Amino acid sequence: MSASENAAAAETPAEHAAVPATAAAVSVAPATETAVRVTGVDKVFETRGGLVHALEGIDLEIAAGEFVSLIGPSGCGKSTLMRLVADLDAPTAGTITVFGKTPTQARLDQDYGIAFQQAGLLPWRTVAANVALPLELHGVASAPRKAKVEELLDMVGLADFADRYPDQLSGGMQQRVAIARSLAEQPRLLLMDEPFGALDEMTREKMQSDLVRISAETGAAVVFVTHSIPEAVFLSDRVVVMSPRPGRIREIVPMRLGTAAPTGPTDAAARAARTDGLREDRSFFEMVTAVREALHGAPVATGARGVETR
Numbered sequence: 416m417s418a419s420e421n422a423a424a425a426e427t428p429a430e431h432a433a434v435p436a437t438a439a440a441v442s443v444a445p446a447t448e449t450a451v452r453v454t455g456v457d458k459v460f461e462t463r464g465g466l467v468h469a470l471e472g473i474d475l476e477i478a479a480g481e482f483v484s485l486i487g488p489s490g491c492g493k494s495t496l497m498r499l500v501a502d503l504d505a506p507t508a509g510t511i512t513v514f515g516k517t518p519t520q521a522r523l524d525q526d527y528g529i530a531f532q533q534a535g536l537l538p539w540r541t542v543a544a545n546v547a548l549p550l551e552l553h554g555v556a557s558a559p560r561k562a563k564v565e566e567l568l569d570m571v572g573l574a575d576f577a578d579r580y581p582d583q584l585s586g587g588m589q590q591r592v593a594i595a596r597s598l599a600e601q602p603r604l605l606l607m608d609e610p611f612g613a614l615d616e617m618t619r620e621k622m623q624s625d626l627v628r629i630s631a632e633t634g635a636a637v638v639f640v641t642h643s644i645p646e647a648v649f650l651s652d653r654v655v656v657m658s659p660r661p662g663r664i665r666e667i668v669p670m671r672l673g674t675a676a677p678t679g680p681t682d683a684a685a686r687a688a689r690t691d692g693l694r695e696d697r698s699f700f701e702m703v704t705a706v707r708e709a710l711h712g713a714p715v716a717t718g719a720r721g722v723e724t725r
């Protein structure tokens with residue numbers, strides 16, 4: 416998804432403005448609630464060259480508070496699936512619900528925030544003004560808006576950069592601003608499409624650790640598209656492995672990291688306990704291997720096209 420699309424999603428939908436700010440209040444969902452339910456979804460694109468079957472027979476349920484990554488070869492439909500959940504496109508067949516609502520209603524109710532590979536910040540707005548944008552659009556008064564922006568910038572470690580402009584920040588810092596913005600309305604669901612794909616490895620690992628902490632703090636469910644197996648393993652409660660086009664779910668691999676295995680898919684405490692040390696743990700390498708094998712369908716020595724094993 417493009418930066419302009421991202422910015423447009425934040426700045427334009429007029430319907431959003433009609434929703435009272437109070438509708439965005441956080442409700443920590445009970446563990447049994449379903450954040451996203453995808454049932455029998457197919458997506459076919461009509462192109463000049465013919466029909467492109469991007470997704471076929473996708474069934475997936477993501478619990479409230481759960482962190483799920485989508486991984487698979489280039490072109491297997493990860494972004495397409497994300498776009499369907501985000502109401503940026505419609506399935507050809509099947510249904511999708513977000514907290515029991517249509518994706519359109521969930522968008523109107525600000526049930527989800529989105530963050531994509533390009534941070535999609537507005538260059539003429541300061542960091543604080545970028546983060547404040549969704550709150551402004553939904554009529555949040557100045558004082559609570561300022562307080563919320565301060566809290567968010569603190570959360571992503573950018574409290575000292577509120578008055579800077581995006582082009583004065585590094586790529587990692589810009590991505591933090593985008594994440595802060597996506598959290599502005601305290602969504603119960605975050606949709607993230609390769610948000611760290613353009614970052615160097617050190618920054619990326621720092622951002623992953625931050626995201627683990629932030630998702631545990633907010634209790635939001637996260638759907639995360641990535642090409643990196645270690646990234647998916649470090650972040651997720653479950654990793655959804657997709658097959659080449661037409662994209663189908665090949666396997667869903669539950670993550671078991673460290674000695675304290677999660678007690679359930681939404682065990683925020685277990686997720687918060689994921690520290691950098693885990694990247695050296697035997698369980699981490701075992702999980703990386705499990706996801707690699709799921710990608711290939713059997714033990715293999717080489718990687719799938721478009722998937723990083725570093």
Ligand SMILES: Nc1ncnc2c1ncn2[C@@H]1O[C@H](COP(=O)(O)OP(=O)(O)OP(=O)(O)O)[C@@H](O)[C@H]1O
Nearest residue numbers: 460462467469488489490491492493494495496660
């Ligand atoms: N708007 C569109 N019109 C036509 N074809 C499309 C459209 N969007 C996606 N596709 C096709 O659908 C398939 C899935 O694309 P998608 O971007 O979802 O894959 P992906 O798994 O996210 O790929 P990557 O990992 O390379 O980002 C691809 O063959 C792509 O060319």
